[in-house]
Amino acid sequence: xxxxxxxxxxxxxxxxxxxxxxxxxxxxxxxxxxxxxxxxxxxxxxxxxxxxxxxxxxxxxxxxxxxxxxxxxx
Amino acid sequence: xxxxxxxxxxxxxxxxxxxxxxxxxxxxxxxxxxxxxxxxxxxxxxxxxxxxxxxxxxxxxxxxxxxxxxxxxxxxxxxxxxxxxxxxxxxxxxxxxxxxxxxxxxxxxxxxxxxxxxxxxxxxxxxxxxxxxxxxxxxxxxxxxxxxxxxxxxxxxxxxxxxx
Numbered sequence: 001x002x003x004x005x006x007x008x009x010x011x012x013x014x015x016x017x018x019x020x021x022x023x024x025x026x027x028x029x030x031x032x033x034x035x036x037x038x039x040x041x042x043x044x045x046x047x048x049x050x051x052x053x054x055x056x057x058x059x060x061x062x063x064x065x066x067x068x069x070x071x072x073x074x
Numbered sequence: 075x076x077x078x079x080x081x082x083x084x085x086x087x088x089x090x091x092x093x094x095x096x097x098x099x100x101x102x103x104x105x106x107x108x109x110x111x112x113x114x115x116x117x118x119x120x121x122x123x124x125x126x127x128x129x130x131x132x133x134x135x136x137x138x139x140x141x142x143x144x145x146x147x148x149x150x151x152x153x154x155x156x157x158x159x160x161x162x163x164x165x166x167x168x169x170x171x172x173x174x175x176x177x178x179x180x181x182x183x184x185x186x187x188x189x190x191x192x193x194x195x196x197x198x199x200x201x202x203x204x205x206x207x208x209x210x211x212x213x214x215x216x217x218x219x220x221x222x223x224x225x226x227x228x229x230x231x232x233x234x235x236x237x238x
Binding site: 010011012013014015016017019041042043045046047050 | 235
């Protein structure tokens with residue numbers, strides 16, 4: 001589902017945001033990026049927060065780099 | 075929901091209602107947006123109530139017992155928001171009280187209400203959508219006339235916001 005469609009649905013619903021967000025399959029990274037850019041005093045921000053809660057984004061790239069890091073002196 | 079990040083030590087609270095006989099209440103997300111709620115919390119929308127009643131969530135739970143066990147278990151179940159019974163001096167010329175009376179007669183009008191708490195600088199808004207379920211006027215001649223009405227908030231439709 002497109003993130004813009006999910007946000008539009010969440011900003012217009014009268015249901016529980018958490019319950020509605022559970023049924024909206026969106027990309028977690030896209031949500032995290034949009035949340036970082038959103039105005040905190042906007043309905044979009046509230047909607048993105050609900051989406052981020054059920055689609056947590058973890059940046060695994062850094063961890064992989066650490067695992068392959070052979071400069072460990074131990 | 076954004077939680078208020080302010081503690082107001084000593085504050086005054088006011089109740090505001092959305093104007094119009096046929097209002098479109100704020101969506102759930104907008105109830106947590108200060109810019110949306112503060113636009114409704116203006117003096118023209120003030121309800122002249124005597125006090126702000128308790129608001130929040132009622133308790134609802136189921137009791138489970140296991141034979142032989144000393145203690146039982148209370149499991150929270152679906153709870154309704156607290157209904158708010160409000161008393162105001164009855165002024166038949168007050169537009170907002172007339173809106174409450176109209177809502178009570180209609181029974182199906184959803185309206186956004188705002189409880190705004192302020193210490194003079196910081197403002198915390200609790201916004202919710204609700205229906206007015208009861209309205210009565212007490213015309214006792216030994217005191218000023220009072221009206222009493224009850225707001226039943228809609229489930230899940232609430233939000234907190236603050237100005238900083």
